[in-house]
Amino acid sequence: MVERKRELRRDEKRGKVGGVCAGIANYFGWELWVIRIIAVTALILATKVTLVAYVIAWLVLDKESKKAKAASGHSEQAVREETRVERTADGRTIEVKTKVWEAGKLPHYALGDIENEFAVMEKSLRSIESYVTSSEFRVRHEINRL
Template sequence: MRATDGRTLYRIPQQGKVAGVCAGIAEYFNLEAWLVRVITVSVFLLGGNSWVVLVYVVLWMILDVKPQTATTNEPRDIEVKRKVWQAGEPAKQALADVSRRFTSLEGRLRSLERHVTSDNYNLKREINNL
């Protein structure tokens, strides 16, 4: 299923408890997966027995499994949750992630500066200029 803004609704079995339908819906609407599961189970227990199971099974069969993205060293975007039910990281965790990234970048920059200012680098550059 495709939305107007280009997002696609998938099921995510790796994050799911049964088939990953609730996890896919949670990702699509930017909600926490536990909230979608609680709503689904609540509707099931409060009298929507047949149609909740039917909709879940139909979505299980219709929705494609989310394709695995190649894990690169590319940093992911940090999303801070503004409300309890939204997906994302708490503010403290997001700040810790940003701090960790800057520390890593600073270490790489120091290593680069150390290499560029070394005598060995200047000697290689002079040899290459000959």
């Protein structure tokens, strides 16, 4: 496998202030929120040094070009490739994201999707439970045993 040369560049599309944190996250392959937490913590603990280093990085680092972005795998197409289609036991097809945070969704949106899925499953489970505990189920079960 040929390993490509990584370059440290600013990613203004994913960045909030200049794209320095996003560029660092791309370079090391880390989650963007981790880099932001490190940057904010460094800003709190060593304000002047961190601020000067950030401004220097902002001025010195080149912007990430579209060509470099496509080569690094951070394009929208690469985000779509993080999903695969699977069939459930009841025959439905669903898209499964291999890693939600790499698929481009913010954590609170991903959590909302998960909560919705659990709500649907809970409704289905309640329906099954009410049927199994009903007298109709017992009667049908006894008739089937005959």
